[in-house]
Amino acid sequence: MKLLNVSGSPHVHSDESTKKIMWRVNLALVPTLLVAISYFGLNALLISLVSVAACVLFQWLIEKFIMKVPTTICDGSAVVTGLLLAFNVPATCEMVWLVIIGALVAMAIGKMSFGGLGKNPFNPALVGRVFLLISFPVQMTTWPRPAAKMFGSFITDTTTGATPLGLIKEGGAEALPQAWELFLGHMGGSLGEVSAVAILIGAIYLLCRRIISWHIPVTFIGTAFIFSWILNITGVSPVGPLTAILTGGIMLGACFMATDMVTSPMAKSGQLLFGFGCGLLTIIIRTWCSYPEGVSFAILLMNAVTPLINRGFTPKRFAK
Amino acid sequence: MLKTFAMGGVHPEENKISTNAVIEYMPVPAQVSVLMNQHLGAPATPIVAVGDKVKVGQLIGEAQAFMCANVHSPVSGTVKKIEPVRDAFGLWKPAVIIDVEGDEWMETIDRTPDIKRECTLEPAQIVAKLKEMGIVGLGGATFPAHIKYSVPEGKKAEYLIINAVECEPYLTSDHRVMLEHAEEICIGIDILRRSLNVPHAYIGIENNKPEPIAHMKEVAAKFDGRLIVEPLKVKYPQGAEKQLINAITGRRVPSGKLPIDVGCVVSNVGTTFAVYEAIQKNKPLIENILTVTGKKLASQHNYQCRIGITYADIIKHSIGELPENTGKVISGGPMMGKAMSNLDAPTVKGASSVLVIDQSEAVRAQETNCIRCGKCMNACPMGLEPYLFSALVKNGRIEEAGKHNILDCIECGCCFFSCPANKPLLDEIRLGKNKMRAILAAKKK
Numbered sequence: 128m129k130l131l132n133v134s135g136s137p138h139v140h141s142d143e144s145t146k147k148i149m150w151r152v153n154l155a156l157v158p159t160l161l162v163a164i165s166y167f168g169l170n171a172l173l174i175s176l177v178s179v180a181a182c183v184l185f186q187w188l189i190e191k192f193i194m195k196v197p198t199t200i201c202d203g204s205a206v207v208t209g210l211l212l213a214f215n216v217p218a219t220c221e222m223v224w225l226v227i228i229g230a231l232v233a234m235a236i237g238k239m240s241f242g243g244l245g246k247n248p249f250n251p252a253l254v255g256r257v258f259l260l261i262s263f264p265v266q267m268t269t270w271p272r273p274a275a276k277m278f279g280s281f282i283t284d285t286t287t288g289a290t291p292l293g294l295i296k297e298g299g300a301e302a303l304p305q306a307w308e309l310f311l312g313h314m315g316g317s318l319g320e321v322s323a324v325a326i327l328i329g330a331i332y333l334l335c336r337r338i339i340s341w342h343i344p345v346t347f348i349g350t351a352f353i354f355s356w357i358l359n360i361t362g363v364s365p366v367g368p369l370t371a372i373l374t375g376g377i378m379l380g381a382c383f384m385a386t387d388m389v390t391s392p393m394a395k396s397g398q399l400l401f402g403f404g405c406g407l408l409t410i411i412i413r414t415w416c417s418y419p420e421g422v423s424f425a426i427l428l429m430n431a432v433t434p435l436i437n438r439g440f441t442p443k444r445f446a447k
Numbered sequence: 448m449l450k451t452f453a454m455g456g457v458h459p460e461e462n463k464i465s466t467n468a469v470i471e472y473m474p475v476p477a478q479v480s481v482l483m484n485q486h487l488g489a490p491a492t493p494i495v496a497v498g499d500k501v502k503v504g505q506l507i508g509e510a511q512a513f514m515c516a517n518v519h520s521p522v523s524g525t526v527k528k529i530e531p532v533r534d535a536f537g538l539w540k541p542a543v544i545i546d547v548e549g550d551e552w553m554e555t556i557d558r559t560p561d562i563k564r565e566c567t568l569e570p571a572q573i574v575a576k577l578k579e580m581g582i583v584g585l586g587g588a589t590f591p592a593h594i595k596y597s598v599p600e601g602k603k604a605e606y607l608i609i610n611a612v613e614c615e616p617y618l619t620s621d622h623r624v625m626l627e628h629a630e631e632i633c634i635g636i637d638i639l640r641r642s643l644n645v646p647h648a649y650i651g652i653e654n655n656k657p658e659p660i661a662h663m664k665e666v667a668a669k670f671d672g673r674l675i676v677e678p679l680k681v682k683y684p685q686g687a688e689k690q691l692i693n694a695i696t697g698r699r700v701p702s703g704k705l706p707i708d709v710g711c712v713v714s715n716v717g718t719t720f721a722v723y724e725a726i727q728k729n730k731p732l733i734e735n736i737l738t739v740t741g742k743k744l745a746s747q748h749n750y751q752c753r754i755g756i757t758y759a760d761i762i763k764h765s766i767g768e769l770p771e772n773t774g775k776v777i778s779g780g781p782m783m784g785k786a787m788s789n790l791d792a793p794t795v796k797g798a799s800s801v802l803v804i805d806q807s808e809a810v811r812a813q814e815t816n817c818i819r820c821g822k823c824m825n826a827c828p829m830g831l832e833p834y835l836f837s838a839l840v841k842n843g844r845i846e847e848a849g850k851h852n853i854l855d856c857i858e859c860g861c862c863f864f865s866c867p868a869n870k871p872l873l874d875e876i877r878l879g880k881n882k883m884r885a886i887l888a889a890k891k892k
Contacts, residue, residue: 132775132809133788135874137860139459139616139781139808143822143867145815202815245816245868393821393834445454445830446689446702446855 145244148388149203151336155329156210156383162325163318167218167271171318174222179209181230189239204244208233211252214319214379215423216259221266228262229255249430250390253423260423268293270315290315291374292419309373320379330382339386342398343405347381348372350406364414376422377409384422390430397433397440404429449654451680452690453699455828457861459683459782461655465619465740465747470627472751473737473764475547479522479755480532481507483541485795486583487590488514490541499526504553504731507543510578516591517581518543519731521753523551535758535778535792536785542793545755555729562630563727566638573642573726580725581732581796586610586686586715587783589797592722595714596642598707605710607640607648608695609719611663612679612686614653615780618800620736621716623749625652625659628720629666633674635723640673643712648674649695650716655681683782684859688713690828702855717799732796737761741803743770754798758790761801774809777802782860812869823862823872829855833862833872840879849883856880 163171186205190198212229216222233255241247260267270290291309310323320326333339355371358364372378385391385405392401405425412421484490491508501507501520508518524547531539552558568576578593598604613621625632640648650667652660660678667674679685679694689700691713698709706713714722717736724730732754739748739761748765758776762769769776777784778798823833831852839848853876862872 131773131786131788131790132806133786134775134811135871135877136779136784136786136858137782137864137873138775138777138784138786138804139864140812140869141457141459141865143865144812144869145818145867148818148820148867199815243816245818388818388820393819393824393832395825441832441851442824442827442830443454444702444852444855445693445828446699446852 145204146202148338149207151338152207152333152383153203153210155332155338156207156214156319158325158328159214159319159322159379160210162322163214163218166321167318170218170220170223170271171213174216174218174226174318175210175213177223178213178226178230179206181227182206182209182212182234185231185234186239186243189235190243194239194243199244202244205234208238208251208255211250211319211384212255214383215252215256215317215376216267217270217316218318219266219269219271221269225259225263225266229259231255232258245389247389248433249427250384250387253384253427253430257423257427290419291370292413309370316374317376317379320376323373323378326378326382333382333386338388339382340395340398342395343386343391343402344381346399346402347385347405347409348377350403351377351410352406354407354410358410358414366413371410371413375413375420377406380409380422380426381405385426385429390433392433392436392440394437394440394442397436400436400440401429401433404432449678449680450694451682452685452693452828454830455826455861456682456684456690457826457864458681459616459864462616462742463619463622463655464617464742465738465749466622468619468623468747468749470623470736470749470751473753473756473761475522475550475753476756476760478527478544478546479753480542480544480757480793481518481520481755482532482534482793482795483508483518483543485518485589485754485797486516487588488512488516491515491518493529493541493543495526495529495543497526497529500524501526501545502551502553504556504733506731510581510591514591514594516583516589516593517579517731519581519733520545521733521755522547524548533789533792534795535787535789537788557728557730562634564634566634566641566726568638568726570642570644573638576726577722580730582718582721582725583732583796584715585717585721585735585797585799586688586713587779587797587799589795592714592718595712596639598643598712602707603710604643604645604707604712606692606696606712607636607643607645608691608711608713609636609648609650609716610686610688610691610713611650611652611659611716612691613656614681614683614686615782615784617740617802618738618780619740620738620749620799622656622659624717624720624736625656625663628723629662631723631727632716632719633663633666633670634727635719635721636674637670638726639712639714639719639722646673650674650676651679651685651691651695652676653681653685654678684828684857684861687828687857687859689857702852735794735796735798737794737798738800738802739765740800741770741805742808743772743805744803752794754796755793757793758787758801761794762790765801766803769803770805772806773803774806775804777804782864783858811871814870815868817868817870820867822865822867826861826865828859828861829857831855833876834870836879837870837872837875840875840882845879845882845886848879849886853879853883 237251237254
């Protein structure tokens with residue numbers, strides 16, 4: 128007689144998988160990538176390709192030769208890290224090779240040393256990015272101006288200039304572009320953080336797919352908005368709230384990096400605290416530290432307290 | 448806004464492909480094995496001997512323990528053996544095996560098709576009759592009905608809730624019974640309502656069953672507002688007792704307590720049909736309604752069959768043989784049902800379906816690392832942390848899992864269903880619950 132399979136219930140599955148989630152995140156990053164290419168030209172494409180290839184390769188090498196486990200590069204998570212790392216660096220020629228170092232740090236130290244996807248306490252792309260920022264401060268803060276207006280040309284303008292946040296740090300806040308220009312991304316900056324529109328398109332897709340929830344992005348951006356508004360009206364900072372949230376990495380960080388499932392709290396209540404902490408720390412670093420931008424540090428710091436948040440913020444029990 | 452339960456839940460594919468299959472009568476097989484424990488609690492004691500002649504509906508197993516139910520012969524014939532048989536899941540159970548001869552029913556049973564509406568029995572008499580007729584809950588737990596309807600001293604029933612949710616995918620027996628026997632069901636519900644002395648009975652039906660809702664509303668209208676049909680928002684596991692109570696009354700059954708502690712009594716709609724037949728027609732629980740379904744089956748069926756017929760007989764009569772690539776045969780729905788290992792086993796009172804799953808759907812996907820997405824937590828209708836239980840149980844930290852209320856788990860399977868890493872969360876939780884219960888039992892001693 129033919130033997131039947133036996134297992135515990137349930138016998139059906141939602142068909143959701145880590146692989147699907149990661150590839151959907153990659154899809155959500157495509158609009159941002161396209162805008163980056165249109166603004167910064169082939170440099171942006173090249174940096175992204177090198178970064179993705181390096182992340183995938185490093186993960187494969189580590190899994191094959193050090194961990195000696197079946198490779199998981201197909202799950203798409205290394206591609207997410209590669210894209211996010213590329214989005215966090217300036218689109219200069221030097222970054223094409225520097226990003227490889229960032230990728231090595233992101234994968235080897237940020238992710239695989241903890242046991243791979245799901246076990247890392249910090250967002251790997253941010254680990255790589257912060258390593259680059261500390262090791263290569265000059266290269267990491269040399270910003271090419273975006274050349275084309277919107278999907279215009281692929282020819283890059285090689286002139287460099289300060290980011291809006293850099294201008295503010297140097298006391299040149301009055302030279303800032305208009306808010307709507309910032310919204311579309313007409314400013315200097317890392318290649319993936321300039322266009323809020325493109326980032327929001329991706330974020331809305333992820334929200335619809337229920338891969339992220341509104342809790343972290345809304346509290347992150349909301350806290351940054353309110354806190355910088357308070358600092359602005361009390362005369363502590365010359366930066367208006369709208370400028371604060373549209374410049375630098377807040378949009379990219381709030382939508383794609385703080386929402387990383389692995390390194391953010393699991394309960395909704397914990398996510399609210401996490402987003403609040405990210406927003407607050409970002410503005411504190413921007414206002415009082417020597418760095419013009421604080422998103423990466425803010426998220427990494429909040430990553431560090433995530434296990435604690437997970438302990439303290441658990442779902443409400445149904446049966447008391 | 449339609450009512451539903453407070454938290455969690457998932458939406459599995461409904462696959463109610465046997466909805467339009469009218470209930471057919473399954474022929475009586477040549478032999479039946481009647482298990483002595485088809486209910487929650489102690490097995491009944493056989494009161495027949497080998498060689499005895501029995502009639503349909505004759506008492507053959509007597510409830511002698513407190514938590515127990517009577518068992519009646521579903522066929523007429525000769526008792527061949529009284530010995531343990533393997534049930535559908537491979538466990539040995541005491542049973543009475545009867546060779547079928549003809550189909551001679553007890554004279555006390557009213558077999559006319561007329562609907563008997565009047566019932567003058569007192570509540571205590573109703574409960575006594577439920578016990579006599581071996582009625583148990585047919586929603587899954589097979590809790591003896593006479594115990595459920597004997598409200599303990601100091602407690603008061605305020606709500607009678609009828610579970611017609613049928614939130615499990617594939618299953619359609621409740622759907623069909625409501626369409627074909629609505630009046631009998633309503634009479635049964637009204638009898639139960641009277642036995643509890645509550646003014647209203649609420650019939651919870653999910654909104655994806657417009658036909659049963661309309662039909663039940665029409666029939667319930669004849670009962671002067673005593674029976675209230677409550678359409679509910681579609682969400683699994685709405686048919687879980689605690690979730691249904693929450694959806695209809697807003698109350699929550701505290702951890703470790705029973706529905707009666709919040710003034711509720713819940714019965715399955717299939718049970719109410721059995722109650723009607725038992726009280727009004729003197730018919731013991733000897734038949735049940737079973738769905739035979741599966742995506743790859745040539746035909747879909749709903750059957751009324753004698754309890755004790757083997758699953759193999761049901762399959763032979765309904766679809767001939769199992770399709771080529773059958774992976775699992777499940778008793779119950781795909782979310783909470785049990786995968787059977789032995790199709791030569793007899794059906795029991797609580798059986799609700801024979802669900803045939805193809806090999807391609809019967810194998811679990813490769814487990815990967817937890818990515819801490821929190822989907823298990825958001826899906827949990829009890830507000831628990833399944834991912835945490837999984838880790839704690841694996842590491843042997845059972846008491847810690849107990850502190851996080853692992854025993855609250857109702858094993859609905861929402862966590863495993865929604866896990867993108869395909870972690871067998873519920874397997875680990877079940878293991879943890881068993882170990883936790885053992886720890887608690889040891890502490891009591």
